[in-house]
Amino acid sequence: MVDDQRPDTHALARFQAIYEAHHNAIAAYARRRTTELLDGQDVVAETFTIAWRRLGEVPEGDAALPWLYGVARRVLANQRRGDRRRADLSTRLGGRRAGAVGVESEVLAAEDRRAVLAALSRLRPADQELLRLAVWEELPHRDIALVVGCPEASVAVRLHRARTRLGREIGKEERWGGHEGPEGPESEQKVKGNDQPQ
Amino acid sequence: MTNPSDPMERLRAANPVPATVAALSRPDPLLLRRITSGAGGPAARPRRSRRRAGRLVPVLVVGSLLGGAAAYGLLRGEVSKPERVACYELADLEASTEVAFVDRGGPLVACAHLWRRGSLGEGGTVPQLAECVLGSGVTGIFPTMPGQDVCLELDLPTVPAPSPPPTTTGASAVPAPAPAQAGVTARILSFRDAVAVPFVEAPCVEPRAGAGIVRQELDRAGLTDWTVRGGEGSAGDGFTAERPCATLSVRAEIRQVVLVPSPRR
Numbered sequence: 001m002v003d004d005q006r007p008d009t010h011a012l013a014r015f016q017a018i019y020e021a022h023h024n025a026i027a028a029y030a031r032r033r034t035t036e037l038l039d040g041q042d043v044v045a046e047t048f049t050i051a052w053r054r055l056g057e058v059p060e061g062d063a064a065l066p067w068l069y070g071v072a073r074r075v076l077a078n079q080r081r082g083d084r085r086r087a088d089l090s091t092r093l094g095g096r097r098a099g100a101v102g103v104e105s106e107v108l109a110a111e112d113r114r115a116v117l118a119a120l121s122r123l124r125p126a127d128q129e130l131l132r133l134a135v136w137e138e139l140p141h142r143d144i145a146l147v148v149g150c151p152e153a154s155v156a157v158r159l160h161r162a163r164t165r166l167g168r169e170i171g172k173e174e175r176w177g178g179h180e181g182p183e184g185p186e187s188e189q190k191v192k193g194n195d196q197p198q
Numbered sequence: 199m200t201n202p203s204d205p206m207e208r209l210r211a212a213n214p215v216p217a218t219v220a221a222l223s224r225p226d227p228l229l230l231r232r233i234t235s236g237a238g239g240p241a242a243r244p245r246r247s248r249r250r251a252g253r254l255v256p257v258l259v260v261g262s263l264l265g266g267a268a269a270y271g272l273l274r275g276e277v278s279k280p281e282r283v284a285c286y287e288l289a290d291l292e293a294s295t296e297v298a299f300v301d302r303g304g305p306l307v308a309c310a311h312l313w314r315r316g317s318l319g320e321g322g323t324v325p326q327l328a329e330c331v332l333g334s335g336v337t338g339i340f341p342t343m344p345g346q347d348v349c350l351e352l353d354l355p356t357v358p359a360p361s362p363p364p365t366t367t368g369a370s371a372v373p374a375p376a377p378a379q380a381g382v383t384a385r386i387l388s389f390r391d392a393v394a395v396p397f398v399e400a401p402c403v404e405p406r407a408g409a410g411i412v413r414q415e416l417d418r419a420g421l422t423d424w425t426v427r428g429g430e431g432s433a434g435d436g437f438t439a440e441r442p443c444a445t446l447s448v449r450a451e452i453r454q455v456v457l458v459p460s461p462r463r
Contacts, residue, residue, distance in 0.1 A: 011240050019233075020225045028220035032213065039297070041447075042284075045229055045334030050291070052233050055240035079284075079295050109211075109440070110462045116205075116212040135209045138217075167205040 015052055018059070022065050023048075025137070026072055032136050033076055043079070047072040066146035073129070073147060119169035127162035134159055204375065219459060222436050233333050247346075277357060278335030281390055281448075285309035287318045289328075289340045289348045300337075305357075309339040330354035389419035390448065393455075397446060402462045405437050408444035412455050421453070428457035 023044070030043035050071050051058055058064050120128055127149070133144045141159075145152040213248040242378045283305035285296045296317050298308040306327055313324040325341040332338040332347035337357055349356045393415040397403055403411070409426050428436070428444070437444075440458035448455050 004441070013235055015234060016230060018231050022221055023225035024223045027223050028215045028217075031215045032221075040283075042279075042297070042334045042336060045233070046291075048334070049233050049333035053240065069347045078292065078295055106358070107462070112208065113212040116208045120209065120212075131206075131209060132312075135206055136215075163205055166209065170205055170208065 011055055015055055018051065018058060018064055018068075019048055022068055026063060026068055029069060029072055030076070030138060032132065038065045043072055043075050050075070065148070066139070066143040069133070069139075069143075069147045071150070096104070115173045116170060119166060119173045122169050123162065123165055127158075127165060130155070130159055130162050131166060219436060219441065229334075232335065276335070277331055277337050280337070281386055283308050283337045283339055284332060285312050285318055286338060286340045289342060289346075289351065291338075291352060305337040305339055329357040331357055385419045385421055386448075389415055389421055392418065393446065397444075402443035404442070404459050405444045406460075408446075408457050412446065412457070416455065424453040424455065426455050426457070 026047055027040065027044050030040035030047075034040045034043065045181060046070060051068060057067075099144050120131065123131070129148060130144065133139045139147070141155040142152050144155050144159075150158070220330050238281065254285075281300055283298050283300050285298055285308070287294045296309075296312050298312060300308050306329060309318075309327060310324045312318050313327075316322050319325065319341075326343060328340050328342040328346075328348040329338060330338045330352060331354060338354065340348045340352070393412060395409070396411050405428065409428070412426050416422065416426070436459040443460045443462055444457040445460045446455055447458050
């Protein structure tokens with residue numbers, strides 16, 4: 001008999017089950033937050049590599065997915081774009097531009113998406129992630145709390161505030177293309193109780 | 199009935215990867231094998247055992263793929279995505295990372311450039327760098343010190359076919375690059391640069407036209423044994439009125455380019 005430190009078949013089977021059950025969710029999570037499909041694939045690979053190495057820490061059952069989301073979130077946070085010239089080219093490959101030629105309804109829909117995503121990008125990163133987890137990943141508050149590391153009781157309040165901020169930024173985007181407007185911050189006008197620019 | 203003025207509903211409509219598109223993905227069995235093959239993995243518990251029959255299964259499956267995929271390397275230890283490199287700031291897999299595209303100078307040169315301009319570290323000093331292969335098939339470049347074997351410490355394979363080092367040396371000796379592997383890398387890079395242009399310039403590339411462009415550029419780059427998936431108009435390829443445009447996913451490890459549905463820009 002020989003000392004053997006290779007992982008046993010139970011660990012392999014458990015990891016395979018986790019991988020097959022949650023690969024699509026993690027892949028979609030990564031693709032929604034990266035500008036290139038290849039970047040998303042890297043995030044998936046690194047996330048599951050970490051999960052394999054730390055298999056003993058992966059929770060059982062339904063709690064595994066929020067744990068994986070948390071890992072993917074940290075993997076994404078640790079990655080930054082390098083070569084700016086290549087990044088610009090690659091971003092445009094999967095990015096969005098206004099003025100596309102096509103059916104009017106499709107053009108309007110594309111412009112609406114652009115405005116919403118531009119508004120989202122101006123929120124604090126924590127607010128962005130809360131909204132994405134709730135709306136795109138459709139996670140319940142309990143799981144959102146696990147992913148971002150906050151008390152479950154605070155998720156509803158934070159989401160409500162983030163939603164309000166998003167609505168405000170969408171309004172700015174639609175009126176002023178994301179800027180404050182010709183007369184200064186709208187918030188100052190509201191504080192003054194003034195509906196008309198000075 | 200949804201409220202079109204509700205910011206949450208509008209955010210839902212702006213989801214770049216709706217659930218219907220996400221469902222088209224399939225767990226990649228090759229990635230699973232890459233992650234779990236070889237030594238390492240979950241904290242191993244020393245035990246006395248004979249070689250178990252169950253352990254042979256993933257090894258045999260990987261072995262059956264060797265003939266068709268050896269040139270691009272599917273096993274742990276092969277760089278399957280030579281066009282990018284992950285430059286780590288510390289010898290730690292969870293450290294801050296800069297992802298760079300690799301040009302003719304190779305991955306070490308790409309990362310040394312980032313260190314020199316201060317994107318990594320401080321002061322523009324380029325440390326001694328080591329090349330390892332990450333689980334994703336991308337080259338990982340880590341700072342190292344004389345006598346240190348970073349790849350071994352991180353339980354990562356060293357790069358078997360290195361790029362020419364500029365002013366740095368790897369922690370472990372590496373053999374000269376095989377001409378065939380270097381040629382394949384150059385062709386993949388050439389294909390990537392050429393195929394990006396028409397997809398960037400046009401607001402929307404129709405899937406059939408996109409498949410034709412990809413095929414043409416693959417042939418020009420000498421990647422004639424690569425396949426193109428999607429865009430034939432067949433049911434299930436995911437192209438709809440809402441997502442009529444094609445973007446690309448290049449999967450060098452299986453010599454395939456996938457056309458992925460995308461909304462108009």
